[in-house]
Amino acid sequence: MKLATYKNDSRDGQLMLVSRDLKLTCSAAPVVKTMQQLLDNWDELFEPLNERYQALCSGELLAEKFDAQKCHSPLPRAYHWADGSAYVNHVELVRRARGAEVPESFWHDPLMYQGGSDDFIGPYDDIEVPDESMGIDFEAEIAVVTADVPMGTADDHAGNFIKLLMLVNDVSLRGLIPGELAKGFGFYQSKPASSFAPVAVTPDELGDSWFDSKVHLALLTHYNNELFGKPNAGVDMTFNFNLLVAHAARTRNLGAGTIIGSGTVSNKQGTDHGSAIVHGGVGYSCIAEVRMIETIRDGQPSTAFMSNGDTVRIEMADNDGSSIFGAIEQRVKIKK
């Protein structure tokens, strides 16, 4: 099943069904009005909604053309958004660039922080930041959305609670991170509003590309209209989504609609730290990694962070080249 949320005059928008090929859409309203209501009542609503979805895909329903520009993030606001760092290559790069080792524990105990979820922005909305000097960066990631997960759920059961997959742009303000991490309480101001690709999909929509609780497809990032990264999200993912969900639920229940992110997708591809598209590599899912490579190689970074007007596009295609989630397409706008 594929789902989107059209913006309307309410905070939570209007839940829409979207055909598998992303061409057609119809309201989910005869069954359920919002994405959160669906997640709150997944078991009761899934079958009737799926019937409507199958009818949409087979052309039996009166449908309109799907317009991604009308979309908010699938959950315009959520009760819980926790982001892991499952691609330890990304963490290793960050640390190596500042001369620090990766502690051995990082390979079996996931890093996870909780991000703002009360004010997500839409996939085509501007990235508004108060100051260009804050080190504006994108981070292309995968995320899952869960049903209610009981405290103490083991990773081998966690998969039962994963209902949807999404793409995320976890915008980071790199200039604020060192100060915040030095304070010891983790990220807060350094993580402004995240956005998500227009369409959330049930795992079965990925077919054979979803196994071992990972998405085995390339995550495509274009920066200012040039291909910047195409790492495979199934490669070098040290902690799969089952492990991330279990980590999140160790000491708490997770409420329906909890979003758990993978962290920045990053592949080593047999090299020390991956390599750029221009050097024949799979590239990167954030600017910071390029800067770290440059720092390791040249002693200092040469690629700048994002400036006013810079754009980022994040998307994922299936094995036939068709977009699965639609695209995140955002522009940086400095808010005076």
Added chain:
Amino acid sequence: MKLATYKNDSRDGQLMLVSRDLKLTCSAAPVVKTMQQLLDNWDELFEPLNERYQALCSGELLAEKFDAQKCHSPLPRAYHWADGSAYVNHVELVRRARGAEVPESFWHDPLMYQGGSDDFIGPYDDIEVPDESMGIDFEAEIAVVTADVPMGTADDHAGNFIKLLMLVNDVSLRGLIPGELAKGFGFYQSKPASSFAPVAVTPDELGDSWFDSKVHLALLTHYNNELFGKPNAGVDMTFNFNLLVAHAARTRNLGAGTIIGSGTVSNKQGTDHGSAIVHGGVGYSCIAEVRMIETIRDGQPSTAFMSNGDTVRIEMADNDGSSIFGAIEQRVKIKK
């Protein structure tokens, strides 16, 4: 205005008006059904709801006896719960006990972490923890609830957005904190579900005790039925709520219903680090502070953290001795 949420068969409960003396209650449903709906539409709903509240307090409405045992936390789930550490004495104690100084920046740049808000527990619900050895502790705090706060709101305007005040028990698992902080991403597993006192109140309900964006009243904590702390929440609060809200909104909008906490209330009272009730002091709002005093004095802590069956009661009385928010009364229950 005083508001509570009665548990019912929905996730968000039933919004109730509670009389000033906490004796009577009536449903808010003729105006609004849930606390989140009220916060989403505060400007339009405040007046009609306040009319109903005044009628309740003056005995003009058919009302029932208020039963705090029926209450969930005022917001059973929220889109944003960020907790500051406004009482730097608390931070100083933590640091001094491990031989570290408080960085100078801590006196002008608040510490803040984001906590789980998808699964709050009620004021009388058990504190369920998977393992007694995790170092279970209470933290008695004040919190404010905001309307929508635009990004970049300055502290001298932030007060306009503070709609409600609450009491919090920000339960902490002390044994998990050092490991999590060492990873650099802040608290996550070390902060299980928080609970809030049954009644949320508009700031005017505090009369002269609410000024300079602080609550100038003692916060009373009883541990296993003995008075453990009575620090004044208006004393030694380095960052008032206006500053905490402005800090939270520096790089993001805050959605309606954002909860911002004060951190553990802690008074020095002219001593180095405050002192216990038995020594004539105002005591403490968490066990960790006592253990830190003991560590500084004796080289090691002697007071244990909470065990299965231990109870905590958190409450605040006005200058006439009447409870303002009702009480948080919880018992630790180890979940096998």
